Amino acid sequence: STMEETDREAVATAVQRVAGMLQRPDQLDKVEQYRRREARKKASVEARLKVQSGINLSVSGSSAEELLTSQAVLLLRLIFEYLKIISIKLFKNNSCSRSLAFFLVLLLSFPEIVRETHDLIERGELLQAHRKLMDLECSRDDLMYEQYRMDSKNTHDMNLIHTYFGDMQKLSEELAKQLWMVVQRSLVTVRRDPTLLVSVVRIIEREEKIDRRMLDRKKQTGFIPPGRPKKWKEKMFNILERTVSTRIEGTQADTRESDKMWLVRHLEIIRKYVLDDLLVAKTLLDQCFPPHYDIFNRLLNMYHQALATRMQELAAEDLEANEIVSLLTWVLNTYTSAEMMGNSELSPEVDVNSLDALISQNVVDQLLSKYMSTLTSNIIGWLRKALETDKKDWIKETEPEADQDGYYQTTLPAIVFQMFEQNLQVAAQINEDLKTKVLVLCLQQMNSFLTRYKDEAQLYKEDHLRNRQYPQCYVQYMIAVINNCQTFKESIISLKRKYLKSDMEDTLSISHANMDATLDVIAKEGCSSLLDEVFMDLEPHLNELMTKKWLMGSNAVGTICVTVEDYFNDFAKIKKPYKKTMTLEAHRRVVVEYIRAIMLKRISFKNAEERKEGAERMIKEAEQFRFLFKKLAAGSGEDTEGLCDIIEAIAEVIKLTDPSLLYLEVSTLVSKYPDIRDDHIAALLTVRGDASRDMKQTIIETLDQGPSQPNPNYVPIFKEITVPTLTVPKLLK
16 A cells, blocks of 8 residues: 555664665764654654644554654654664674664564565464574564663563564464464364474474473563463463363264253263274374373373363263263263274273273262152153053953963063163173162062052953953963963063172072062962952852752763863963963862752762662762863873872762771771861761661761771862751741
8 A cells, every 4th residue: 555655764864864874884873863853853843843734643543644753753763773782782893784774674674574474374384484483573672671770660662672673573373373273273284284283293393392491591681571471382382282171072963852861972972082082192293282282182181181171061960860871881981992092092191990980979879869769750651651551452352472382471571571681781881890789679569569459350350250241361461460370470580680790699699589479479369369260150050960850860070070061171381380280270179169059968878769869970970070170280290190089988878888888998997088077977868868866876876986997198178178067047046
């Protein structure tokens, strides 16, 4: 611009005038005189300008001429300043003239050098730009230092120098800005343009050297130039630190609202970035810095600190149970694993054993305790929901599904244990201790759950008893409930085997025993309710036994056998241990009900002929039962012969034709089945129909002294059978 050209002309003129005054060394003595003369001239010019413009000489109102003059004046004053210094400093010799010449050139070309340096910065030629900047700073600093030595109190002249070289500070800031941009992108730059990074480090090193020199001089002389020390190395590390923090914070792309897996993604991106960055830092960055920068370890430390800060922030958020697990797994395991800090390529520089914890044990404990309480309520909720869903199946009009062996089942055990498994696998990712705690929790909750399961099965049975037509598949679903008990038992064992250390076995043995007991009760009650079904259907046929109709040849027992067999076609879908019990129990109950029918005294045989006929029918029917239950128990290796023997033994008492042998026959019966009571014998003799009251009395009294020799395998059967007594109703008393 015109203004700049005028400035340059003014400066050139001023320099020529000074050069004209100083043709010979002896003229240096008159420097002070010249300076005073120029000062007077300046004052008179200022006065004239004031009059001409009629305005106050302020910056805001200054005209082009004023600025021009003050620029020239500033330069002149500087020149005289320098001359004064030189005249004192040097003995009128040629080196003084050379020094003066250099200084004059510097002053003249200063604006030009500033422009050139600025252009070099813009073009990214940072080393050359810095070289020029150092020359400028060096000259200014020398000038200021000389001024300081000559007259350290003269702040006016110091400010004069500082003002003239003011643009230099801006240049330094401009250059620094470029350096910091390179530093911020150092991990990218080192791959694309490592020489640029090396240049930046060299510039920082040069500045560090100058800082040290200036600080040394300050110690000796008390003088330090403005803007020193620059501490660019420290700034570089601060910038790296901020860059690392921003890099880690910036990896959270989602929130829980937008993505349920937000934390998993966030942590995975962090893992990838940190590992990539450190590998680059180790293989490439390290070579661009002097060893004493210890750049890799410094960076490692920065990443660790930034991660610790981020993990603490995340830990302080209101995390859900699965998020707590993700965070803790990452902090306690992933961080030191081969997928991250334990990566073989980072070794030996990174030693995972010497890394500090990312979050304190206290915070870990708080998170774990929050996790356990959340998990507890979750498990309770899940179990409740699973049972509700299962109950809905019980009233379906379609049969339950069968497993691969054809046993009825519902999905309940699979759902429950799948849920336990998932939570145990998750806990195992964190540590052994948590895994054990979660297993204990699962089994505790399982214990309470099984009690509810038992109650629900009982209610199911009661509902059905109110209306036996409903639910349609009651028997099949009750079988599924029984089978589930076996599945639950096996699942508990396999869960413990898989997730519990053997030394912890004792701590859970009590709860395990409780669960097994509850499951046995559920299965037993289930089997019993199914047998109730059978015997409710058998009732009309059992009522026909030992009646006139029976004696005449009813097919009650045939119907009983067909009905039992029919039910047992369904019961074949019951798993082995329970089915075996069930077959035994059915056999036993059929025999009990048959004997009960005898003891009910519904018939009293009139003569030996009827007794024979009745007894033979009993023996034949015992044989039918024996055949049926042998068939049902096929393959179970169960010996149930003895039960039907009881019916036959009773038949023998009834069949007996010689009454004198009756006592002997009865005593044989009693010695085999010692739980037979007097009322049973009395009822039996009543059915025979030929024993007088006295005879009954004698037999019963004599029996009391007799020895008993029961079969060691005999399970008392008569104690369940009550005999009706002929009492007069209370009302009539």
